[in-house]
Amino acid sequence: MNYGQIESFLSIIRLGSLSKAAEQLYVSQSTISQRLYSIEKEYDVVLLNREKGVKSVTLTNEGERFYQIALKFEALYSETKNLKATSGEVTISIGAVDSVHNYILKNIYSKIFHEISGLRLAIHTYQSNEIYYLIDQNNIDIGFSLQDRILKNVKVQKLFEEQMVMIKKKKEGLFEFEMDNSLLNPKHQLYINWGMDYQVWHEKHWGPTNNTFIQIDTAKMLGDFLEEEMWAIVPVSIARDFYAKGQIDVFLLNDPPPSRSCFQVEKGEVNNRIRQVSELIQRSKSEIEELVRPWDSKNH
Incomplete structure (x- = not known):
């Protein structure tokens, strides 16, 4: 087993498909498939469920166990690679979901770097459900998760809570501020999974997520897909960023989505x-x- 195999496996899981992993790593999809097959052959395991007609990636039981091993391998590889470069300095590893990194904490990371001398920052993107495990195993030092959990020897405190709003591409002369949920066509939605509470609320209005035609992983992709009739529901921090760039109009829904909360997670000691x-x-x-x-229609 080598780092290229581990990197490919983790990219498949994080991005949800072999093709996206190949694109991110600048290799062919056949190379990604071969790396995955090599791991399975070496350890005589099957890591991914392979079903005809199903494009999404799901892990087998063996795949779930190997995933935890792969995370440790990745962390140790990174630490070893930077051993010489980081001598005499301390590295603080921070893990969070993409939207928290890019729309909430990016300026604070800069502040940390400039105000605390002799410090190196390692900033990694993970899913919320990974954060607690990584903290518990000392693979990251501070995490920001959208889930609240109770775990022995782990300290959890709410960092913020934010409103969810609906956005559409900017249209001149539009003065509406509120929108009726029933007027929104799910076929025109850019769907992002904002967690279990959000899914329950979403299904109440538009049924299962397979009614949506475009599902995306990161908020940054909104700019590529938000065309004339399309709409999306996002945290207000993301809406504020897109609005400031003159790209969108922002609406409140008459039956609003549940707010999302973010929790700062670290070891008790x-x-x-x-x-x-x-x-x-x-x-x-x-x-x-x-x-x-x-969100305020006048003061934004």
Whole structure:
């Protein structure tokens, strides 16, 4: 087993398909398939469920166990590779979902880097359900998850809560501010999975997610697909970013989605460097609250 195989396997899981993994790693899909097959052959296991007509990636029981091993391998490889470069400095590893990294914390990361000397930041993107495991196994130092869990020796505190709003491509002369859920056609939706509570709410209005024609993984892809009739539901921090660029109109729904909450996760006992970073993030809550404040049609 080598890093190329592990990198390919994790990319398949994180991106949801072999083709997307191949695109991200700049290799052919056949190369990705061969790397996956090599792992399965070497350890005599089957890692992915392969069903005809099903494009989404799901893990077998053996695949679930191997996934946890692969995360540890990735972390150790990264740490070993940077051993010489980081001598004399401390690396703090932070994990969060893509939307929290890019729309909430990016300026705070810059503040951490400039205000705490002798510190290296390793910023990684994970799914919410991975964060707690990675913290528990000491693979990351601080995590930001959209799930609240109770875990022994793990400290969890709510960092922020934010409103969910509906967005459409900018249309001149449009003055509507509220929208009736029943007027939205699910076939025109750009669907992003914002968690279990959101899915339950979504199904109440538009049925199963297979009624949607385009499902995307990251908010940054909205700019590529948000055409004339399309619409999406996003956290207000993302809406505010797109609105400031003159790309969208923002609407409140008469039956709004549940708000999303983000939780700061770390070990109960941490070293002084992690504590410094954690405390700086907590001191920056006023900046975060500005980004996630409720949408106002006049003051935005």
